Amino acid sequence: MAVRPTVTDAEGFGKELLAASPDLLGSMVKAFAEALMGAEADGLCGAEYGEISPDRTNRRNGYRTREWDTRAGTIDLAIPKLRTGSYFPEWLLTRRRRAEQALISVVATSYLLWVSTRRVDKLVEQLGVAHISKSQVSELAKHLDGQVEAFRSRPLDAGPYRFVQADALTMKVREGGRVVNVHCLLAVGVNGDGRREILGLDVVSSEDGAGWLAFFRGLVARGLSGVRLVTSDAHRGLVNAIGATLPGASWQRCRTHYLRDLLVLTPKSSQPWVATVVRTIFDQADANEVAVQFDRVVEGLSEKLPRAAEHLSEAKGDLLAFTAYPREIWRQIWSSNPQERLNKEIRRRTDVVGIFPDRGAIIRLVGAVLAEQHDEWIETHRYFGVEILAKVDAANNRPDTLEISVTPEPLAA
Numbered sequence: 001m002a003v004r005p006t007v008t009d010a011e012g013f014g015k016e017l018l019a020a021s022p023d024l025l026g027s028m029v030k031a032f033a034e035a036l037m038g039a040e041a042d043g044l045c046g047a048e049y050g051e052i053s054p055d056r057t058n059r060r061n062g063y064r065t066r067e068w069d070t071r072a073g074t075i076d077l078a079i080p081k082l083r084t085g086s087y088f089p090e091w092l093l094t095r096r097r098r099a100e101q102a103l104i105s106v107v108a109t110s111y112l113l114w115v116s117t118r119r120v121d122k123l124v125e126q127l128g129v130a131h132i133s134k135s136q137v138s139e140l141a142k143h144l145d146g147q148v149e150a151f152r153s154r155p156l157d158a159g160p161y162r163f164v165q166a167d168a169l170t171m172k173v174r175e176g177g178r179v180v181n182v183h184c185l186l187a188v189g190v191n192g193d194g195r196r197e198i199l200g201l202d203v204v205s206s207e208d209g210a211g212w213l214a215f216f217r218g219l220v221a222r223g224l225s226g227v228r229l230v231t232s233d234a235h236r237g238l239v240n241a242i243g244a245t246l247p248g249a250s251w252q253r254c255r256t257h258y259l260r261d262l263l264v265l266t267p268k269s270s271q272p273w274v275a276t277v278v279r280t281i282f283d284q285a286d287a288n289e290v291a292v293q294f295d296r297v298v299e300g301l302s303e304k305l306p307r308a309a310e311h312l313s314e315a316k317g318d319l320l321a322f323t324a325y326p327r328e329i330w331r332q333i334w335s336s337n338p339q340e341r342l343n344k345e346i347r348r349r350t351d352v353v354g355i356f357p358d359r360g361a362i363i364r365l366v367g368a369v370l371a372e373q374h375d376e377w378i379e380t381h382r383y384f385g386v387e388i389l390a391k392v393d394a395a396n397n398r399p400d401t402l403e404i405s406v407t408p409e410p411l412a413a
Helices: 007-019 022-043 098-114 118-127 134-152 209-222 236-245 255-264 268-283 288-306 308-315 329-331 337-353 359-379 385-395 400-407
Strands: 060-070 073-082 162-175 180-189 196-204 229-230 250-253
Touching: 022 060, 022 073, 022 359, 060 359, 134 359, 162 236, 162 329, 162 359, 180 209, 180 359, 196 209, 196 359, 209 236, 209 250, 229 236, 236 250, 250 255, 255 268, 255 308, 268 288, 288 308, 329 385, 337 359
Parallel strands: 162 229, 229 250
Antiparallel strands: 060 073, 162 180, 180 196
């Protein structure tokens, strides 16, 4: 018969536990948390790890590490990964921890430098950092800067990155005693496994050719290769940088940005009609029908709005570059709308700060947000299926489609 422990035994064990070394406590906490996560992952799979069962609905796919701050110290947890979908222990950890730390750091830095507004002052108090010391801010910033720099400078070794999207965001920063605008250059790509990645981040004074050229050269130096198509707006410096650094890549002019440019040339009374007919170009079932509808729309516009018709006709090659790829992925590559969703997430954090104290604070906060988003993309489902990527490669290897890998005329200008 098992002997039930007495109160004295329990008290003695508690004293021994309290007197134990942090390493022992950390190991115990780590083992217990990982056992709970393993059990929860098995429940999602419908069977225990390694068990052969007709009830199994998913499989394990290794682990990913995540730091967990406890009273026993920082513990490196091994979080189970699933073959299909994703698993995250919401009951144990919180998402986007780095981004929240970066936000606190940037706001606190502004507070300590006496450049924050009344709104930021109130936010600082809500975050509980109103009395944070300069040394604490420095330590927090140092920790985050190391993580962000490692993320920004990591090798791009998961290629080929067949599809890339590039964009820029304007931020306000204090420099030389005044507030100036700087530009955050961003690039997102789809790697060889069909998953999205944050490829790069940089802050430059002006969104000109030199800034974009240095940005893309840095990406190439880190391993960016195999690019088939780059989607962006028609900023001349960006377009020229693509042509100079990514030979063989096509350029897709974002249809959303282009429509805005076209409507500027259109009388206000005609704008709804023009927007509707232009969108019909992209509603066709295959590349041939897209081209036929494009010509039909240009012809229809030339009678009433010859200036808009000419503008649209000249942009044909840039707008229809997406038709060289499988129909299944047109929606993801014919505009930079997927990038806009990422931009909104960045703006949600940066709008809290308003005016940044320096460029380092911008990189710290935006870099932390991007690193968290990157992790989420890698953990979740593929953006493009492997079979779609195989179609892309097959299309590019056929003699009748070799022209899609040639840099379009506007890029060489």
